[in-house]
Amino acid sequence: MTTLPKWADTFLVPLISLLIAFVLSGLVILAIGENPVAAMKLMVTGALGSTYGWGYTLYYATNFMFTGLAVSVAFQAGLFNIGGEGQAGLGGLGVAVACLYVPWPHWSLALIAAIFMSALFGAAWAAIPAYLQAKRGSHIVITTIMFNFIASALLVYLLVNIMRPVGTMDSASARFDAVMRLPRLHDILALVGIPFNNRNPANISLLIALLAAVGVWVLMWHTRLGFELRAFGKSEKASVYAGINPVRITMYAMLISGGLSGMMAINTVMGEAQRLLLNSVEGAGFIGIAVALMGRSHPFGVVLAAVLFGFLYQGGAELALWTTVPRELITVIQALVILFTGALDDMVRRPIAALFLLFRKART
Amino acid sequence: MSLMKHLAAATGAIALTAGMAAADPALIFDLGGKFDKSFNEAAYEGAQRWAKETGGSYKELEMQSEAQREQFVRRMAETGANPIVVLSFSNIETLNTVAPDFPDTKFVLIDGIVDQPNVRSIIFAEHEGSYLVGMLAALASKTNTVGFIGGMDIPLIRKFGCGYAEGVKAVKPDATVIANMTGNTGAAWNDPVKGGELAKSQISQGADVIFAAAGGTGLGVLQAAADGGILSIGVDSNQNYLHPGKVLTSMLKRVDNAVYDAFKAGDKVEPGVINMDLASKGVDYAFDDNNKDLITPEMKATVDAAAAKIASGEIKVHDYNSDNSCPFVSF
Numbered sequence: 035m036t037t038l039p040k041w042a043d044t045f046l047v048p049l050i051s052l053l054i055a056f057v058l059s060g061l062v063i064l065a066i067g068e069n070p071v072a073a074m075k076l077m078v079t080g081a082l083g084s085t086y087g088w089g090y091t092l093y094y095a096t097n098f099m100f101t102g103l104a105v106s107v108a109f110q111a112g113l114f115n116i117g118g119e120g121q122a123g124l125g126g127l128g129v130a131v132a133c134l135y136v137p138w139p140h141w142s143l144a145l146i147a148a149i150f151m152s153a154l155f156g157a158a159w160a161a162i163p164a165y166l167q168a169k170r171g172s173h174i175v176i177t178t179i180m181f182n183f184i185a186s187a188l189l190v191y192l193l194v195n196i197m198r199p200v201g202t203m204d205s206a207s208a209r210f211d212a213v214m215r216l217p218r219l220h221d222i223l224a225l226v227g228i229p230f231n232n233r234n235p236a237n238i239s240l241l242i243a244l245l246a247a248v249g250v251w252v253l254m255w256h257t258r259l260g261f262e263l264r265a266f267g268k269s270e271k272a273s274v275y276a277g278i279n280p281v282r283i284t285m286y287a288m289l290i291s292g293g294l295s296g297m298m299a300i301n302t303v304m305g306e307a308q309r310l311l312l313n314s315v316e317g318a319g320f321i322g323i324a325v326a327l328m329g330r331s332h333p334f335g336v337v338l339a340a341v342l343f344g345f346l347y348q349g350g351a352e353l354a355l356w357t358t359v360p361r362e363l364i365t366v367i368q369a370l371v372i373l374f375t376g377a378l379d380d381m382v383r384r385p386i387a388a389l390f391l392l393f394r395k396a397r398t
Numbered sequence: 399m400s401l402m403k404h405l406a407a408a409t410g411a412i413a414l415t416a417g418m419a420a421a422d423p424a425l426i427f428d429l430g431g432k433f434d435k436s437f438n439e440a441a442y443e444g445a446q447r448w449a450k451e452t453g454g455s456y457k458e459l460e461m462q463s464e465a466q467r468e469q470f471v472r473r474m475a476e477t478g479a480n481p482i483v484v485l486s487f488s489n490i491e492t493l494n495t496v497a498p499d500f501p502d503t504k505f506v507l508i509d510g511i512v513d514q515p516n517v518r519s520i521i522f523a524e525h526e527g528s529y530l531v532g533m534l535a536a537l538a539s540k541t542n543t544v545g546f547i548g549g550m551d552i553p554l555i556r557k558f559g560c561g562y563a564e565g566v567k568a569v570k571p572d573a574t575v576i577a578n579m580t581g582n583t584g585a586a587w588n589d590p591v592k593g594g595e596l597a598k599s600q601i602s603q604g605a606d607v608i609f610a611a612a613g614g615t616g617l618g619v620l621q622a623a624a625d626g627g628i629l630s631i632g633v634d635s636n637q638n639y640l641h642p643g644k645v646l647t648s649m650l651k652r653v654d655n656a657v658y659d660a661f662k663a664g665d666k667v668e669p670g671v672i673n674m675d676l677a678s679k680g681v682d683y684a685f686d687d688n689n690k691d692l693i694t695p696e697m698k699a700t701v702d703a704a705a706a707k708i709a710s711g712e713i714k715v716h717d718y719n720s721d722n723s724c725p726f727v728s729f
Contacts, residue, residue, distance in 0.1 A: 093465060187582040190551055198553065200722050203487040203510065205552045233472065235465055306465055311488075312552075313429075313584060316463050351466055354459065355473055361431070361460045 038387050044335065048328055048375055051382045052342075055374040059367040068359055080352025081345045089219060089234025090351070093306065095337075095344030096236070099243040100298035101322025102340050103250050104291045106331035110254060111287035112267035117163060117178025118295040118319030120185030121156040125296025127189065128155030129303040130197065130310035133210040144214040148304050149242065149297060156296015157289040159185060164288030168281040174288070182319070193312055207310040216305045239301035243340075246294060247333040253290070254333075263287055295319060327376040339375075346371060423448075423661045424457040424479035426470055428486040430587060432460055436613035436634050437653060441485055441508065443635075444657030456661065467492040475500040480665040481518075483657055485509065487554070493517055504667040506660040508653060509554075511671055518667050520656045522674045524554070525561030526708050527649045527681030528609070529715045530701050531631050532565020534647055534683060535607040536573050537697045538629055543574040545605035546727070547596050547619050549612035550586040551579040553719055556729055558611040558633070558649070560718040563727035568704070575727045576600050580615050590618025597622035597630075607631065607646055620645060629692065638688040646692050648684040655680070677709035 038047070060070035081087045101118045108115035115121075128151035138144035163177035190205065197207040219236040223229070254260035265273040266283045274280055302314045321343055328342070329335030350364035374382070425445045427438045445456055457479050459470050471492055474482050480503050484493060487510035497505050497514040504516050511519040535544040546562050548555035563575045578596045580586040593615035597608055601623070608623050609631040610616030616633055617640070623630035624644040632638065632648030639645075656674060660667055674680020683701065685693060707713040718724050 090465070090469065183582070190582040194551055194553060194556075195722075198722070201719055203553050203557075203719055204490065206488075209491075234469075302464075309491075311464055314464065347463070351462065351469065354462065355470065361462050364462070 038383070038390055042386065042390065043383075044330055044332075047379065047383050047386060048339075050386065051374040051379065052371065054382070055367075055371040058370050058374075062363065062366060062370075063359065066359070066363065068357060073353060073357060073359065076352055076356060077345075077349030080355075081349040084231065085229070086231035086234055087348055087352070089231050089236040090348040091341065091344040092219065092236040092240055093234060093301070093344070094347040095340040096240045096243045096301045096305075097298050097318040098321050098325045098340035098343045099247060099337055100301070101295055101318050102325030102329060102336040103243075103246055103322075103333060104294035104298075105322045105326035106329065106333070106336055107250060107254070107263070107294065108287050108291035109326055109331045110267045111263040111283060112270065113164075113167070113284065113287050113291070114175050115160065115178050115288060115291045115295075116175060116320070116323060117160060117181045117292075118298075118322045119315050119317070120178070120182035120319070121159045121292040121295035122298040122315040122319050123182075123185045123189050124159040125152035125156040126299035126303045126310050126314050127192065128152040128296060129299045130207050130210075131155075133214050133304060134197075134207060137211070138214060141214050141216060145216060145238070145300070145304070148300055152296040152299045153293035154296070156299075157293040160288045160292025160295070161285070164285050164292075167288075168284035189312060193310065197310065205312045206307075209309045210304070214304065215308060216300075218305075235306040237301065237305035239305045242297070242300060244337065246297065247337050250294075251333040259286060295322070321372075324372040324376045327379065342371075343368075421478050421480040421665060422454070422456050423664065424459070424474050424477075424482045425657060426474060426482065426484050427458065427460045428488060429461055429463075429584070430613065432458070434587065434613055435617065436587070437509075437651075438485060440634055440651070440653035441483070441657045444654030445483075445661060447654065448658050448661040452662075454661075468495055471496045471505075472499070475503045475505075480504055481506055481660055481663070481667045483508065483660050485653075504665055504669070506656075506667060508656055515669055518660065518669050519671045520660075520674055521671065522651050522653075523676060523681050523715075523717075524557050524649075524651060525564075525715045525717050526676045527651065527683065528558045528561030528611075529565035529568070529708065530676075530683045530705055531609060531647055531649045532562040532567075533569050533701050533704055534565075534693065534697060535562070535609060535629075535631060536566040536569035537700065538646055538692065539570075539573065539607050541604045541606045542570060542572065543576065543604040543606065545597070545600035545603075545608035546575060546577040547593060547600070547608060547610045547612055547616070548577070548579045548729075549615055550581060550584065551729065553722070555579070555611055556724060557718040558609075559729060560724035560726060561715055562609050562611075563724065564716055565704075567726050569700075574604075576603055576605055577727050577729055579729065580612055587613035587615060589615045590621070593618030594622035598626060601626045601628055609633070609649070611649070632684070636684040636686065638684050638686055642688040643691065645689060647689055650682045650684055652680050652682075675709070676705055 063070040063073050081091045104118050129148045132147040132151040166172040166177050167174040193205045199208045216237045220230045220232040262278045303310050325339040328339040346368050353359045354361050430438050432442050483506040485508050490510040493512045497517050506518045508520045546559045559577050566573050566575050580592055597619045606628045610619035611633045620630045624641040629646040631646050634651045637648045
């Protein structure tokens with residue numbers, strides 16, 4: 035679709051998709067007898083109207099940035115990594131191992147170790163499907179999604195049998211030492227004198243996610259490896275002809291992707307819960323796919339899309355809090371946005387492209 | 399709901415709660431959702447019973463994610479609701495954080511112990527109730543093989559399974575207990591098809607009584623057992639009516655009573671730990687018109703005698719969570 039100017043492709047199409055999704059959601063809300071305008075207003079003020087709302091929005095967004103970046107890196111290399119869920123779960127295990135078994139004197143050291151371990155565990159979990167794809171041609175979509183279930187089974191086994199403190203019912207690890215509590219956004223902003231609500235889980239991981247986004251941008255567009263990744267994604271045959279090793283590129287793409295997914299755990303496990311929970315990922319791995327699609331696999335787009343989904347999550351929570359909209363319907367609204375911005379992207383793109391073509395013809 | 403009206407007043411105004419005389423009680427459902435055919439739904443029924451009897455109104459919320467635990471409990475407390483009933487052991491940490499910030503609000507936690515001056519903790523002796531239905535299973539079994547199907551493999555379900563196996567072995571020490579868990583994700587609580595398949599597999603291994611402690615998945619187990627001509631045992635609520643004459647009994651866990659009592663006490667809920675065990679009828683086995691032909695007077699006498707001994711402390715049922723192990727069955 036080269037008929038669209040760049041600005042229309044990156045901004046207009048997602049915006050229109052989003053509008054359609056919201057209009058449809060409004061109709062659904064109307065159908066169950068609630069006022070859609072009031073509901074939307076509630077979502078916006080609840081998620082963006084206070085630093086409290088922003089805190090939660092950014093907390094969710096941090097998760098989606100990591101998983102969205104993960105999906106986009108693999109996607110640029112033509113690989114569809116839908117194993118973010120499992121890789122992030124294993125990343126959580128990495129964080130827990132780093133935080134539980136080493137008595138770090140200061141949170142910053144623990145954070146460095148946690149970043150390293152989460153990325154390592156996440157990458158390791160992506161390495162096996164990557165190897166199977168690169169060497170054996172087992173399709174990455176199938177293997178990564180199957181690895182999600184294996185990851186889940188592994189985590190259940192570890193949390194139920196090994197890491198759970200005796201006498202507790204909760205399948206979760208012990209709490210990390212209080213020293214390892216990551217600074218919350220509230221603590222960080224207080225340093226520069228900006229007041230921020232202290233009752234929300236947004237924490238320093240947000241900055242790490244933003245750094246990761248910059249890192250991915252540098253990697254993809256300013257290094258040789260990034261060029262090779264993108265070339266491989268555009269055309270495997272041409273890149274092999276140009277001397278790019280497909281096994282090496284597949285492995286690199288998936289290792290980076292898995293590592294980024296794994297790093298999501300810094301936010302949920304270390305930043306929020308302070309212990310490893312059974313479902314600490316909570317679908318963020320899958321949301322990452324929608325975020326990457328919507329963000330056009332570009333780090334900047336991913337960050338924006340992640341904030342949008344963070345808004346949907348926190349806005350949805352506010353809807354649940356103050357209206358009788360059932361939580362299933364909130365999922366429907368989130369699903370509509372995913373459907374229109376991700377899956378049905380072409381539905382909007384084609385008419386718009388046709389429209390642009392018409393205009394251009396009319397001008398000439 | 400009139401929650402919106404409170405919104406403006408509530409933000410940050412903790413002092414407000416003290417001024418509200420007749421506050422509504424509140425119930426916060428856990429991640430399983432209100433209509434999970436099990437734990438959360440039992441709590442909902444208790445709240446509904448209270449609302450019908452007193453004509454009062456209550457507030458309710460359904461959590462959707464881990465990050466919302468603290469958020470939702472805190473926001474509910476800010477609306478002035480009192481008492482606030484919170485479900486599941488997953489919220490122990492939540493209440494430890496939130497409860498101290500609202501000293502004038504009473505919280506009730508079901509399935510976990512929180513040591514705070516304004517929290518009532520309610521725990522259930524699931525192992526004791528499971529022991530009784532295990533005895534019934536062994537007494538009703540002709541093949542000397544009985545089954546257990548759990549939902550997700552979490553400690554709570556092992557507690558059910560372990561008590562069950564101990565009850566079976568108490569009657570027939572040489573009996574075989576086949577134990578299966580449905581899955582490793584939250585979907586395991588709502589997978590009746592897989593529950594049915596597991597039940598069929600256990601039937602083919604010779605089981606003729608199967609205990610399902612698996613939420614919605616259990617409905618598939620009960621169905622497959624009824625279809626396969628064997629007996630099943632329901633859980634949490636009385637599920638005997640689902641297949642009259644085919645469900646041997648149900649292990650009752652009276653979450654509804656716990657919620658009902660808390661709502662009834664209102665803001666005068668006494669803090670402290672309440673142990674809902676056999677002695678206090680917090681757990682029990684179901685005996686009604688639907689299964690009275692399945693349980694002979696001798697069986698009933700045997701089980702009731704054991705129940706009396708457990709209540710008096712003469713028989714001590716092993717609690718899986720006390721040492722994370724089960725000597726009677728492996729999971």
